[in-house]
Amino acid sequence: MALSRVLAKWPESRYRLQFMLGLRDAVPALIATGTWGLVTGIAIVKSGLSETMATLMTLLVYAGSAQLTALPLIKDAVPLWLIFAAGLVVNIRFLIFGAALQPFFRHLSWPKRLGVGFFSTDIGFVLFMGRYGEAKRRPDPRHLWYFLGIIAPGWLVWNACSIVGIFLAGAIPTSWSLEFAAVLALLSVVIPLVSTRPVAFCILVAASVAWVGQPLPLRLGLAAAVVSGIAAGVISERLSKDAKRAS
C-alpha cells in the first residue's frame, strides 16, 4: 500500500523536517491562497453557478485565475472550445513551471510525476525555486518532501476556503471588497522576490506591459507580461555579466 509506505517513511526525520520546512515557508502564502479561495468561491456562486457545480469546479479545475476567467464566458454561453482556449492561455504558466520543475522530479514513476504536476501551484513553484532552484545534487529526496510540504497544505486550504466561500456567498456583503485582500496577498508574495537587479527589471517591464495590455481579450495581456518580463530579466542578467567581465 502506497499510504503505509509513506507513513513508514514519515518518522524519518529528514523527510519530516523537509515537509515542515516547506509548510513554514508556505504559511504567508497560505493566507494568500485561503483569501483567493474564499473570494473565488464567492465569485463562482455570484456568477450564477449552483453550489454543487461550483464545488465540482473547485475540486476538478483547481486553478483560480482560469476559473475566474471562465465565469463571464460561461455566463455568455460561449462555445466550449473558447472556454478551453481561454483556460489554456491563463494556465500556460503551469507549462513553464512544469518545465522548470521537471528536472527535480524526473526520477519518480510517472503516476507520481502526474500527482506532483497536478497538485503543483504558482506559490509552490516560487518557493521551491527560491530554495532549491540552484541545487546541483539531483535526485534528492528532500526536494519532493519540501515541495509536498508546500502543495499539500495549499490544496487543503484552497479547497476548504473555496467551499466555505461557495456556501457563504449569500451572506458576505460585496462592500467589504474582499477581492482586494486577495490582490494584496499576491503582492506580499511578489515583493520579497525583488532581491536582485534582473528580478527588479523583470517586474518593472512585466508591470508596464500588463498595464498597457489589460484590455486585450483572453488575458493575453498577462501572457505578454510574462514573456516580456522573462526577456527583461534575461537581458538584464546578460548586461550585468558583461559589465563584470569588462571591469
Next chain:
Amino acid sequence: MSDGNWYVLGAILVLAVCSLLTRTGYMVFGDYLPLPEGLRRALRYAPAAALVGIIVPEVLPWQPGSLPSLDAKAVAAAIAILVYWKTRNSLYVIIGGMLAFWLIRPWWPF
C-alpha cells in the same frame, strides 16, 4: 439535470483538461522534450512576471476610450509596499493594505 447544468458541466470538464495538460504535460513527458539550459534559466523569471501581470490590472485598471484614473486601491497597494519595506512581514502587507483601503475609500475623490 437541465441543459444549462450540462453546459456548465462541459465547461468544468474542459477547464479540468486544461489544468491537467498544462500542469502535468511537462512533468510526465518532459524527458522527451528536453529544454536547453539557457531557456531553463530564463524561466526563473516567469513567476514574478506572472504575479505582477495579475496584480497590475487589479490595482491600476483602465478602459479603452476613457482616461485612466488613479484608484484608491493603487494608493493602498503603495502603502502596503511601504509596510513591507518597514516590517519585512508579508502578513502586515495584507492587513496594512486592507486597512489603508477601507480608510481611504470613503474620502477618495476619483
